Amino acid sequence: xxxxxxxxxxxxxxxxxxxxxxxxxxxxxxxxxxxxxxxxxxxxxxxxxxxxxxxxxxxxxxxxxxxxxxxxxxxxxxxxxxxxxxxxxxxxxxxxxxxxxxxxxxxxxxxxxxxxxxxxxxxxxxxxxxxxxxxxxxxxxxxxxxxxxxxxxxxxxxxxxxxxxxxxxxxxxxxxxxxxxxxxxxxxxxxxxxxxxxxxxxxxxxxxxxxxxxxxxxxxxxxxxxxxxxxxxxxxxx
Amino acid sequence: xxxxxxxxxxxxxxxxxxxxxxxxxxxxxxxxxxxxxxxxxxxxxxxxxxxxxxxxxxxxxxxxxxxxxxxxxxxxxxxxxxxxxxxxxxxxxxxxxxxxxxxxxxxxxxxxxxxxxxxxxxxxxxxxxxxxxxxxxxxxxxxxxxxxxxxxxxxxxxxxxxxxxxxxxxxxxxxxxxxxxxxxxxxxxxxxxxxxxxxxxxxxxxxxxxxxxxxxxxxxxxxxxxxxxxxxxxxxxx
DNA sequence: CTCACTATGCACGCCAGCGTACAGACTTTG
DNA sequence: CAAAGTCTGTACGCTGGCGTGCATAGTGAG
Numbered sequence: 250x251x252x253x254x255x256x257x258x259x260x261x262x263x264x265x266x267x268x269x270x271x272x273x274x275x276x277x278x279x280x281x282x283x284x285x286x287x288x289x290x291x292x293x294x295x296x297x298x299x300x301x302x303x304x305x306x307x308x309x310x311x312x313x314x315x316x317x318x319x320x321x322x323x324x325x326x327x328x329x330x331x332x333x334x335x336x337x338x339x340x341x342x343x344x345x346x347x348x349x350x351x352x353x354x355x356x357x358x359x360x361x362x363x364x365x366x367x368x369x370x371x372x373x374x375x376x377x378x379x380x381x382x383x384x385x386x387x388x389x390x391x392x393x394x395x396x397x398x399x400x401x402x403x404x405x406x407x408x409x410x411x412x413x414x415x416x417x418x419x420x421x422x423x424x425x426x427x428x429x430x431x432x433x434x435x436x437x438x439x440x441x442x443x444x445x446x447x448x449x450x451x452x453x454x455x456x457x458x459x460x461x462x463x464x465x466x467x468x469x470x471x472x473x474x475x476x477x478x479x480x481x482x483x484x485x486x487x
Numbered sequence: 488x489x490x491x492x493x494x495x496x497x498x499x500x501x502x503x504x505x506x507x508x509x510x511x512x513x514x515x516x517x518x519x520x521x522x523x524x525x526x527x528x529x530x531x532x533x534x535x536x537x538x539x540x541x542x543x544x545x546x547x548x549x550x551x552x553x554x555x556x557x558x559x560x561x562x563x564x565x566x567x568x569x570x571x572x573x574x575x576x577x578x579x580x581x582x583x584x585x586x587x588x589x590x591x592x593x594x595x596x597x598x599x600x601x602x603x604x605x606x607x608x609x610x611x612x613x614x615x616x617x618x619x620x621x622x623x624x625x626x627x628x629x630x631x632x633x634x635x636x637x638x639x640x641x642x643x644x645x646x647x648x649x650x651x652x653x654x655x656x657x658x659x660x661x662x663x664x665x666x667x668x669x670x671x672x673x674x675x676x677x678x679x680x681x682x683x684x685x686x687x688x689x690x691x692x693x694x695x696x697x698x699x700x701x702x703x704x705x706x707x708x709x710x711x712x713x714x715x716x717x718x719x720x721x722x723x724x725x
Numbered sequence: 726c727t728c729a730c731t732a733t734g735c736a737c738g739c740c741a742g743c744g745t746a747c748a749g750a751c752t753t754t755g
Numbered sequence: 756c757a758a759a760g761t762c763t764g765t766a767c768g769c770t771g772g773c774g775t776g777c778a779t780a781g782t783g784a785g
Contacts, residue, residue, distance in 0.1 A: 310628045313707050318631045320624040335617035336610055337719050341711055342624060367605035372574055379573035382620060386558045386580060389627035390548045393556045393667040396741075420762065429631040431743060436763060452751065452762055469551050473579055481575050634771075658732065669773060674733060690732055690781065 256351050259300040260326045261377060264484035269370050273363065277353040282306075282346045284418070288329060289344040297354040298330030299323075304350030305411050307427055308342045318392065318429030319404075321384045322347065324411025326478065326485050331378050333357045334364050347427065348408065348417065376481045383477040391470040397430050398438040402467035404428060405448070405457060407474070415457040421450075442466070494589050497538040498564045499615060502722035507608050511601065515591040520544075520584045522656070526567060527582040535592040536568030537561075542588030543649050545665055546580045556630065556667030557642075559622045560585065562649025564716065564723055569616050571595045572602050585665065586646065586655065614719045621715040629708040635668050636676040640705030642666060643686070643695060645712065653695040659688075680704070 257279065262270060282288075282304040289295055291311065299306065305324045311317045320342060323329050332340045364371050391400055404427065408417055421439060425432040439455075442448045447463050449456040457463060464471065478485070495517065500508060520526075520542040527533055529549065537544065543562045549555045558580060561567050570578045602609050629638055642665065646655055659677060663670040677693075680686045685701050687694040695701060702709065716723070 308624075310624060312628065312632060316632050318628045320627045331620075332617055335613045335620075337614060337617040337715075340617070340624075341621060341715060365605065367603065367609075371605075375573045376575060378616070379570055379575040379578070382569075382573075382623065383579060385620065385623045385627060386546075386548060386578075389558045389623060389630055390550065390556045390667075392627055392630040394550060394554050422762075429628075432762095433744095433764085434742065436765090437742095440764080450763090477575075477579060660732075670732095671734085671774095672772065674735090675772095678734080688733090 256303050258325060259302050259328075259353060260482075260485040261328055261373065262300055262353070264373055264482070266369050269363070269368070273355065273360075276355045276359050278355065280352060280354055282350055282352050284346055284349040286346040287343060288346065289339075291341050291343045292339050294338050295330050295333055295357050298328055298333055298357050298360050299352050299354045300328055301325050301352040301411075302350065303412070304346055304352050305348035305408060307345050307347040309345060309427065310342050316429065317426050319427040320388050321381055322407055322411065323381075324408075325352075326411060326482070327377055327381065328374065330357060330360070331374075331381060333361050334374055334378070347423070348412065348419065373482075373484075380478045380481045383481075384474050387470045387474050391468060392429070395468040395470065396438075397428065397434045398441060398466070399468040399470075400428055400430075401435060401438045401442070402463050403471040405455065406460075406463055406467060406471045409457055409460075410475070415460070417455040417457075418453055419455060420453045494541050496563060497540050497566075497591060498720075498723040499566055499611065500538055500591070502611055502720070504607050507601070507606070511593065511598075514593045514597050516593065518590060518592055520588055520590050522584055522587040524584040525581060526584065527577075529579050529581045530577050532576050533568050533571055533595050536566055536571055536595050536598050537590050537592045538566055539563055539590040539649075540588065541650070542584055542590050543586035543646060545583050545585040547583060547665065548580050554667060555664050557665040558626050559619055560645055560649065561619075562646075564649060564720070565615055565619065566612065568595060568598070569612075569619060571599050572612055572616070585661070586650065586657065611720075611722075618716045618719045621719075622712050625708045625712050629706060630667070633706040633708065634676075635666065635672045636679060636704065637706040637708075638666055638668075639673060639676045639680070640701050641709040643693070644698075644701055644705060644709045647695055647698075648713070653698070655693040655695075656691055657693060658691045 288299060301323060302325050305322060306329050307319045308321045309317050309319045329344055332338055364374060409415055421435040422432050425435045439450050443450050447459045449458055526537060526544060539561060540563050543560060544567050545557045546559045547555050547557045567582055570576060602612060647653055659673040660670050663673045677688050681688050685697045687696055
């Protein structure tokens with residue numbers, strides 16, 4: 250999908266008008282985002298918004314009994330902090346760095362002010378919001394109807410789309426938390442995919458060998474989400 | 488929750504500034520919304536937005552194989568047509584009248600123009616959008632982790648919150664489609680709830696007898712969604 | 726009153742995914 | 756190089772929900 254992996258590239262920022270980008274740029278802080286970092290706890294007021302570049306952030310719900318489920322994922326195509334824009338400031342979900350890397354952050358209030366100018370920046374971010382909604386809705390459907398193996402395929406595809414290479418650093422335990430299933434379920438599904446030569450798995454390093462094959466094994470949910478992102482945000486296509 | 492059941496009441500409209508409301512009012516068309524009416528097919532461009540008053544509208548995803556799942560529900564607390572505001576115009580979901588009643592509709596473009604004025608109306612609708620997002624996210628989690636019986640409780644509570652009385656007209660078959668489960672699963676769960684004296688079920692007429700009891704049987708998802716609606720849209724509290 | 730229809734109830738076998746327990750393989754640390 | 760820790764693989768019984776097929780009971784039309 251992408252070509253060279255520019256560690257400073259966030260597609261949403263790139264899609265801004267030059268004037269907007271230039272005004273925002275001095276307020277952007279380039280930061281490291283280590284694996285497992287919690288950017289936002291459930292119910293917390295966000296102080297910053299984040300534009301991942303080489304990192305991936307998961308939005309997850311953690312339930313009273315400790316069970317969890319990922320509801321959406323944000324990478325270099327998006328922004329973390331939509332609730333700021335919508336006016337609620339917080340959400341009941343937690344934001345965790347799922348794949349270590351870098352990104353920009355800026356003060357939430359600054360972006361909120363820009364957003365309230367109701368210009369191209371607002372329109373862009375609202376379209377991104379709709380894409381995010383699609384992802385959540387599709388996750389709901391997928392959770393209801395599809396097997397662990399199908400969901401794993403969807404998840405792998407969504408993840409590598411947001412990275413440059415075809416490799417992910419991620420233990421099966423972590424993936425299980427994201428999908429809200431048992432670790433053993435992931436082991437089994439990943440084993441099957443490896444058997445088929447679609448992926449290579451070794452102690453926290455997954456390499457996707459056959460992207461097309463994965464897409465074929467995946468449920469329709471991946472394509473639906475991808476198509477909506479492409480439709481809503483054509484500017485982001487590389 | 489509500490007192491008298493005013494068939495012309497939509498809380499979101501009521502929460503508008505008087506000036507905004509007066510400007511919108513002449514463009515509102517009061518319409519009947521019969522059970523099963525499809526207000527919007529997956530991928531269609533919405534021509535109108537809808538403000539239900541006594542009706543309830545389901546947002547559902549229908550999959551390639553025909554299986555379906557509800558991702559959110561809109562009643563007199565909300566609006567159908569968020570994608571118009573966000574700029575995507577359509578979504579991959581279908582909108583179906585789940586409980587017959589009445590509502591207002593207006594030309595989508597008119598509301599879009601009002602929205603783009605970036606005033607109180609926009610802020611209100613964006614907060615509603617966030618509440619809707621919360622509902623979708625919670626549905627995703629609920630689909631993953633909770634039993635049919637728990638989900639039925641959540642669904643019943645969300646539905647009667649959007650109506651005046653404690654009665655719903657809804658066959659088990661329809662509920663099963665909403666929840667994305669087998670009809671027999673609903674039969675079983677509803678039977679159990681009836682056994683406990685929480686509801687009364689008779690050929691498409693459900694009466695909630697013990698609201699507190701239902702809340703106790705329900706998963707946490709109902710309260711999370713309700714709390715977020717109350718937090719984000721305090722103006723809507725009756 | 727009868728017939729067709731619709732809504733609900735019930736029973737059976739089946740399977741995906743869960744909970745649990747444990748073993749082996751690889752990695753890091755001292 | 757040994758020990759401790761981490762990650763992955765395997766096994767087993769259990770259960771919730773599925774698919775299927777069919778029986779009963781209300782309901783409405785003629």
